[in-house]
Amino acid sequence: MELVKRSFIRACKNHSYLSYQMIDEILTPLCDAHKVRKPTSKEAIKAFVGEINDSINNLGQTLDFIKYNIRGEEYLVYSKTDATPDTVANTGLTAEECQYFSKLLDRIASEEDCRIPWNAAYSEHFLHTSSKPLKKSRMQQLLQKWCNMGYFQEIDESIYLGPRSLVELSFYLSSNHSDYIKNCTLCKGLVMWDIRCSSCQIQFHRECIHKYLQKRDICPSCSNLWTTPLRKSTGAS
Numbered sequence: 685m686e687l688v689k690r691s692f693i694r695a696c697k698n699h700s701y702l703s704y705q706m707i708d709e710i711l712t713p714l715c716d717a718h719k720v721r722k723p724t725s726k727e728a729i730k731a732f733v734g735e736i737n738d739s740i741n742n743l744g745q746t747l748d749f750i751k752y753n754i755r756g757e758e759y760l761v762y763s764k765t766d767a768t769p770d771t772v773a774n775t776g777l778t779a780e781e782c783q784y785f786s787k788l789l790d791r792i793a794s795e796e797d798c799r800i801p802w803n804a805a806y807s808e809h810f811l812h813t814s815s816k817p818l819k820k821s822r823m824q825q826l827l828q829k830w831c832n833m834g835y836f837q838e839i840d841e842s843i844y845l846g847p848r849s850l851v852e853l854s855f856y857l858s859s860n861h862s863d864y865i866k867n868c869t870l871c872k873g874l875v876m877w878d879i880r881c882s883s884c885q886i887q888f889h890r891e892c893i894h895k896y897l898q899k900r901d902i903c904p905s906c907s908n909l910w911t912t913p914l915r916k917s918t919g920a921s
């Protein structure tokens with residue numbers, strides 16, 4: 685099993701973020717090759733990941749599951765525990781290119797719903813802020829790379845904060861962009877693109893509020909009657 689775990693960590697590093705389907709596609713040949721039983725249920729996969737975390741957490745690395753509502757997926761995200769916007773994207777990049785990452789992150793995080801139109805990612809705002817402005821083609825290349833790494837996501841012509849940013853930079857984001865980036869008061873985890881109370885507009889995780897409303901019928905935040913339908917809607921809320 686140790687070899688399977690080591691190969692799995694390598695795959696997590698390469699992909700940055702994995703859906704359950706991708707996890708299965710990685711584990712199937714690995715477990716076959718090493719003749720071990722594959723964890724198949726979500727619970728078994730979470731337990732398997734928990735064991736990996738026991739051995740990598742002290743190396744400053746972690747694997748975390750995050751519900752990425754905008755795609756309606758749950759992802760397993762690889763991240764470094766000491767990362768900051770200045771260090772995440774820096775391997776082999778110039779100071780201007782690193783700065784572009786930080787500025788883009790801050791720009792998206794300071795918008796309601798944490799998204800910007802895709803063309804705003806290449807706007808003048810970014811081109812004229814450093815001494816050596818980046819070429820648009822280079823910005824496109826970098827943004828593509830950061831989307832592949834899960835730091836941003838391009839969905840329906842908008843650029844959103846990606847699953848990896850939400851995990852790896854959650855502390856930075858919630859402390860520097862508290863206007864739109866909030867923690868769910870029920871579980872304390874980051875909450876985004878999820879369900880809102882129709883009275884006070886406070887956001888909760890659908891699962892958290894669902895559980896809470898089994899015993900009560902009021903909003904935990906404003907104490908008004910909860911009226912927002914709990915069923916899943918598609919797309920942004």
Ligand SMILES: [Zn+2]
Pocket residue numbers: 868869870871872873875888889892
């Ligand atoms: Zn919650």
Ligand SMILES: [Zn+2]
Pocket residue numbers: 881882883884885886903904905906907908
């Ligand atoms: Zn409320």
